[in-house]
Amino acid sequence: MPASVKKRYLVTAALPYANGPLHIGHLAGAYLPADIYTRYQRLMGREILFVCGSDEHGAAITMRARKEGVSPREIVDKYHVLIRDTFQKLGIAFDIYHRTSEPLHHQTSQDIFRKLLEKGHFEERETEQYYDEIAGQFLADRYILGTCPMCGNPDAYGDQCEKCGASLSPDQLLQPRSALSGAMPIKRLTTHWYFKLNEHEAWLREWINTGQLDGKQLHDPATWKAHVVGQCNSWLDQGLQPRAMTRDLDWGVDVPPEIPHAEGKKLYVWLDAPIGYISATKQWATEHYDNWERFWKSDETALIHFIGKDNIVFHCLIFPAILRAHGEFILPINVPANQFLNLEGAKLSTSRNWAVWAHEYLEDLPGREDELRYNLIKNMPEQRDSEFTWKGLQETTNTELVANLGGFIQRVFVLLHKNYGGLVPQANWEQIFRSGWDAEQYITIDRELFALAKKLEAMGAEVERFQFRDALRTLMEISSAGNALLQFNEPWKATPERVEEVRAVLFTAIQYAVALSVAMRPFLPFAAARLRAQLNLLPFEDGGELVALINDLLEGNPVLWPNHPVGLPEHLFSRLTDEVVEKQIQKLHTAQPPTPAEAPPSSDSAYPPLKKTIPYEVFEQLDLRVATVVDAQKVEKADKLLRLTVDLGFETRTIVAGIAQHYTPEQVVGRQVLVVANLAPRKMRGIESQGMILMAEDAQGHLCFVRPDEGWPHGFSVR
RNA sequence: GGCGCGGUAGCUCAGCUGGUCAGAGCGUAUGAUUCAUAAUCAUAAGGUCGGGAGUUCAAGCCUCCCCCGCGCUACCA
Numbered sequence: 001m002p003a004s005v006k007k008r009y010l011v012t013a014a015l016p017y018a019n020g021p022l023h024i025g026h027l028a029g030a031y032l033p034a035d036i037y038t039r040y041q042r043l044m045g046r047e048i049l050f051v052c053g054s055d056e057h058g059a060a061i062t063m064r065a066r067k068e069g070v071s072p073r074e075i076v077d078k079y080h081v082l083i084r085d086t087f088q089k090l091g092i093a094f095d096i097y098h099r100t101s102e103p104l105h106h107q108t109s110q111d112i113f114r115k116l117l118e119k120g121h122f123e124e125r126e127t128e129q130y131y132d133e134i135a136g137q138f139l140a141d142r143y144i145l146g147t148c149p150m151c152g153n154p155d156a157y158g159d160q161c162e163k164c165g166a167s168l169s170p171d172q173l174l175q176p177r178s179a180l181s182g183a184m185p186i187k188r189l190t191t192h193w194y195f196k197l198n199e200h201e202a203w204l205r206e207w208i209n210t211g212q213l214d215g216k217q218l219h220d221p222a223t224w225k226a227h228v229v230g231q232c233n234s235w236l237d238q239g240l241q242p243r244a245m246t247r248d249l250d251w252g253v254d255v256p257p258e259i260p261h262a263e264g265k266k267l268y269v270w271l272d273a274p275i276g277y278i279s280a281t282k283q284w285a286t287e288h289y290d291n292w293e294r295f296w297k298s299d300e301t302a303l304i305h306f307i308g309k310d311n312i313v314f315h316c317l318i319f320p321a322i323l324r325a326h327g328e329f330i331l332p333i334n335v336p337a338n339q340f341l342n343l344e345g346a347k348l349s350t351s352r353n354w355a356v357w358a359h360e361y362l363e364d365l366p367g368r369e370d371e372l373r374y375n376l377i378k379n380m381p382e383q384r385d386s387e388f389t390w391k392g393l394q395e396t397t398n399t400e401l402v403a404n405l406g407g408f409i410q411r412v413f414v415l416l417h418k419n420y421g422g423l424v425p426q427a428n429w430e431q432i433f434r435s436g437w438d439a440e441q442y443i444t445i446d447r448e449l450f451a452l453a454k455k456l457e458a459m460g461a462e463v464e465r466f467q468f469r470d471a472l473r474t475l476m477e478i479s480s481a482g483n484a485l486l487q488f489n490e491p492w493k494a495t496p497e498r499v500e501e502v503r504a505v506l507f508t509a510i511q512y513a514v515a516l517s518v519a520m521r522p523f524l525p526f527a528a529a530r531l532r533a534q535l536n537l538l539p540f541e542d543g544g545e546l547v548a549l550i551n552d553l554l555e556g557n558p559v560l561w562p563n564h565p566v567g568l569p570e571h572l573f574s575r576l577t578d579e580v581v582e583k584q585i586q587k588l589h590t591a592q593p594p595t596p597a598e599a600p601p602s603s604d605s606a607y608p609p610l611k612k613t614i615p616y617e618v619f620e621q622l623d624l625r626v627a628t629v630v631d632a633q634k635v636e637k638a639d640k641l642l643r644l645t646v647d648l649g650f651e652t653r654t655i656v657a658g659i660a661q662h663y664t665p666e667q668v669v670g671r672q673v674l675v676v677a678n679l680a681p682r683k684m685r686g687i688e689s690q691g692m693i694l695m696a697e698d699a700q701g702h703l704c705f706v707r708p709d710e711g712w713p714h715g716f717s718v719r
Numbered sequence: 720g721g722c723g724c725g726g727u728a729g730c731u732c733a734g735c736u737g738g739u740c741a742g743a744g745c746g747u748a749u750g751a752u753u754c755a756u757a758a759u760c761a762u763a764a765g766g767u768c769g770g771g772a773g774u775u776c777a778a779g780c781c782u783c784c785c786c787c788g789c790g791c792u793a794c795c796a
Contacts, residue, residue: 147796174796222735227790230723234791237722309724309790339724340789347789378744379732384725385789392731395745403758411755418754439761470733473744483759492754571756637720638794658795676796685720685794692796 006333007300009048011038012277013092014307015055015100018079019064022086023355024388025348028341028376029308033468035092036377037304039522040463045544049295051280052087053098054080057252058269059140063179072251076101086359090369091525096287098280100253100272105279109253109272112326113193113245117259121325122193123242124261130158130170130185132178137264138190138248139170139178146173191261194242195271200321201240207331208232208316219333223465225383228337231312243318245271274319277305278329302333309337336466339381343388344588353591356388356584364584370524371397371576377472377523390584394576401527405479405516406572409531412482412509413569415491419506426562427507431500436485436512446556448485448508452478452515453553456546459519468523475519482512507558510566514559518545527572534567535560623678624694624718626708627653632665638685644668644693646675649715653677656689662703672707674718 013034016022022031031052038050056076065072076099084097098105116122130139144158158170170176178185206212208229211219221229245268246255252266278296285292295301305315315335323329342348348355361372375393378400379386416422427445435443437451455478462471489505517535521528532539537560552559627646635641640658642665655675659668674694681690694706 225724227724231791232723234721234723238792313791342789383733387731389731392745395730398756399745399758402756407755407758409755411759413755415754467733470743473733476744480760483755484761486754487752487760490752490754492752569755573756575756635720635794639720640795656795660795679796682796684796689796 006302007047007298008295008302009038009041009046010281010295010301010303011048011050012303012305013050013052013094014305014311015053015273015276016083017058017060018054018056018076018083018099019061020079020350022083022358023348023350024343024358024361024372024376025341025355026308027090027092027358027372028380028386028388029338030306031087031090031092032373032376033336033338033380033466034304034306036468036471036522037306037463037466039093039525039542040460040546042542043518043521043544043546044460045547049281049284050093050095051098051277051284052094053096053100053276053280054083055269055273055276056080056099056101057266057272059143059247059249059251062249062251063143066179073101082359086362089362090358090373093525096280096284098276098283100276100279102279102283104283105272105276106253108279108282109267109275110256112275112278112322113267113271114256114259115326116195116322117193119325119327121196121199122245123196124191125194125242125244126189126191128187129190129248130176130178131188131190132180132183132185134181134183135178137180137250138188139180139185140247140249141170143179144170144173144176144185145179146170146176190248192244192246192265193255195245195318195322195325196242197240197318197321198242200317200325201236203324204240204317204321205233205236207320208236213331218331224334225336225466227309227339227383228312228316228335231309232316235313235317240317244268270314270318271322274314274322296330297328299330301330303330305332305335307335307337309339312337334466339383340385341376341379341381341388342385344390344585345387354588356588364587365576365580368397368576370527371401371573374401374472374524377468380469382467382469390581390588394578394581397573397576400476401524401573402571402575404476404483405520408479408482408486409513409516409534409572410569411486412506412513413534413566415486415506416510416566417569419491419494419502422566422568424510424560424562424564424566425503425507427504428500429504431504433501433505433508434485434488436481436483436488436508439484439488445504445508445558449511449553449556449558452481452512453550455481456515456519456550456553460546460550463522472523475516475523478512478516478519482509482516485509485512507562511553511559515549515553518549521545530570531572534570534572536565536567621678622676625675625677626712626714626716626718627673627675628714629668629671629673632668634660634665635685635687641685642668643687646673646691646693647714648675648677649713653690654687655691655693656684656687657693657695659693659695659703668705671705672710672712672714674706674708 011034014030016026034050038048041048054076061075062072065075080099087094087097130144132139141158146156156173158173176185203213209221211217211221246265247268248264249266252269253272255262255265255267281295282292307315320331323331343354343356346354371393375396378396379388429445432442432444435441435448455474459471459474462474485505486509491502491505494502514535517528517531521540529539549559625648627648629644630647631645633643635643635656640660642657642660644655644657646653646655676692679692681688695703696706
């Protein structure tokens with residue numbers, strides 16, 4: 001069943017994580033498409049609810065709070081406000097921007113947890129987990145620091161190394177330490193609830209690929225993006241595993257306290273975050289004396305999740321599985337995830353501060369929200385990663401917004417004032433003139449307006465297919481056709497014998513301007529409102545203006561009647577100067593990594609901190625030896641591993657080293673190296689590694705060998 | 720290493736189930752025009768659709784191999 005036949009829509013945009021500001025990648029990824037879609041549907045007179053909110057739980061926030069010496073509450077309050085205001089200033093028009101720290105959300109999440117437990121969708125598992133005896137608590141993955149086994153970064157987190165991007169598990173960290181106390185964590189038993197995701201694999205596969213569930217056609221898989229379906233199948237093919245839905249944390253939604261072993265446990269942030277969509281809906285319903293269930297529990301609702309590609313698995317597999325396991329909720333009819341936006345040729349990076357922060361843009365280029373929106377839509381990463389450049393922003397602003405669109409509006413208003421004192425002229429509908437769509441064609445007003453209506457319909461169809469770039473282009477074709485209409489008919493040459501013709505042309509042109517004012521709104525809400533005022537029309541109410549307009553045009557009715565007085569000509573957009581653009585490019589290239597107070601947590605500092613002092617006896621236990629690499633081979637099916645054969649003089653050993661991305665086998669054969677010779681052997685990719693090669697690492701994570709002077713004898717110890 | 724998505728004109732990108740699919744916008748060139756923020760309109764430029772092989776009457780669009788980018792995943796003492 002296509003979305004267009006549903007009675008109402010529920011649109012969600014990924015909940016921003018409240019420990020950092022928004023950047024243009026977030027906007028292009030989820031919020032702009034969601035906003036365009038929502039605004040469009042409102043203009044089409046459809047019932048649509050657009051919910052979002054701050055995601056305020058999770059270990060990253062508590063980590064950050066600890067680092068800055070403030071409470072998690074202070075962190076989330078700060079970013080909740082910043083993000084909310086940024087959205088508002090950019091015209092992202094949520095019906096509600098909620099937050100997951102609200103009691104309503106906690107309650108909602110707990111209710112769902114209870115229901116899942118009650119229905120047997122969890123299994124309780126006792127596992128060993130790191131525990132900090134000094135702090136007296138279990139350590140979330142994020143709370144365990146250690147040396148990254150991939151790149152040697154000494155400050156890798158238990159779930160991820162931010163330096164090399166590797167995803168890790170705490171057990172992989174070398175020299176694990178607690179982020180709370182610095183103590184060496186110990187293993188201790190803890191209980192968690194695992195959602196049996198594996199039991200949902202079969203129906204998820206069918207639902208994703210065919211749109212069918214329980215014999216019902218819930219969506220048309222052809223309307224889903226290829227990369228979304230592909231990503232899901234990739235996961236499904238690897239087999240879904242039960243996932244822990246609780247954590248040992250002190251910030252988040254409590255596991256319902258009446259449940260045995262619940263003490264000290266919180267819901268996993270990825271369980272509670274999407275539930276935030278539901279609690280946001282509830283909050284909205286409460287405020288509007290409405291019923292939230294008609295949005296979440298009715299087949300008449302089309303649920304659409306707008307997200308970036310990093311969220312596909314949660315929104316297409318895990319959350320749907322939870323919704324269905326619960327049993328009362330509908331599933332999304334589409335998850336039009338976007339890919340990533342790059343910036344000036346490189347990936348966005350918050351830790352390197354390679355980004356355009358939305359709140360800074362608003363400060364640096366005030367009043368240019370629509371220009372940013374336009375460029376981001378034009379370059380939206382709908383099918384693949386795409387790119388934002390400042391030059392590109394300047395170009396689209398100056399050529400498409402100022403020259404084409406702004407120019408057309410300006411011309412119409414000027415001509416209307418010059419010729420008719422600012423009143424819409426009375427026009428003869430029999431009058432023939434050249435079509436703006438084709439100079440060779442002579443046409444009448446109604447035919448021209450019909451063509452306009454068709455264009456608006458085409459634009460709408462593109463929006464409904466989530467093809468926002470195409471829709472934007474179609475919008476601009478209207479403006480171009482308007483320009484052509486003027487160009488072909490030259491209404492500035494109002495000779496006496498052309499009076500009727502000029503009237504008809506300008507009458508048509510102002511109808512185009514009205515149509516643009518409405519059709520622009522999803523993309524350029526601020527300029528649309530300005531144009532609306534300039535046209536001397538009532539402000540938008542988001543109550544079906546576009547559908548009314550299209551119907552009028554199709555029926556051959558004008559959308560602005562003769563003698564309607566329009567406002568004075570006023571430029572809709574202004575040019576973006578080289579100066580402004582250069583300054584931003586400068587800023588980007590000279591940007592310092594953000595200060596701790598401004599930055600998301602990051603391990604970037606010039607030098608890794610010193611580890612704690614150890615007694616000599618500990619050092620003495622190390623047996624370091626000089627050795628020569630006599631053979632090196634790439635390990636099958638491993639990108640980072642080399643299997644080295646090293647000669648210690650008194651014996652030859654096999655050592656597996658994670659250096660394949662830094663050295664080719666040829667480069668290492670014959671080198672003298674230092675070896676930790678008494679390290680417990682360990683199997684890697686099926687090969688037993690009998691020691692470890694010492695490597696030095698720089699700030700970028702590059703590795704080099706540590707070795708003695710040329711020709712030093714083998715096998716003797718290092719001290 | 721495995722899997723997924725991409726690799727199309729100088730730039731940014733469209734191309735649905737194979738047969739007007741070789742395209743759009745910007746940039747460039749030429750011409751027209753002056754109502755308009757040197758804005759607008761028209762026309763053109765010819766890119767072996769990453770490389771190679773294959774299937775087909777017909778392939779950017781299907782198959783196989785290789786190369787490159789991004790993402791997920793495995794490996795990492």
